Amino acid sequence: GREASRVCDDILLTNENFYEYFLSGAREVAGEHKVRVVSPGAAASYIQKTVKRVDTVLFKGKEDERVLIICLNK
Numbered sequence: 654g655r656e657a658s659r660v661c662d663d664i665l666l667t668n669e670n671f672y673e674y675f676l677s678g679a680r681e682v683a684g685e686h687k688v689r690v691v692s693p694g695a696a697a698s699y700i701q702k703t704v705k706r707v708d709t710v711l712f713k714g715k716e717d718e719r720v721l722i723i724c725l726n727k
Contacts, residue, residue, distance in 0.1 A: 654678020697723035
């Protein structure tokens with residue numbers, strides 16, 4: 654959470670496994686940082702509506718492929 658909050662505007666998690674760790678680390682660095690748990694579909698929708706061509710998105714974890722496939726198929 655600490656490292657991610659230094660370089661990320663938003664942190665979207667697709668399960669709750671590491672939510673508390675991310676939130677705790679993010680708060681140490683950036684106060685109330687945007688750390689949310691969302692479904693793969695909601696993550697894909699957010700990416701499609703928010704991300705611009707100059708932005709970078711990091712996909713990491715076991716559900717990253719599902720989010721990417723949803724993004725590419727819409």
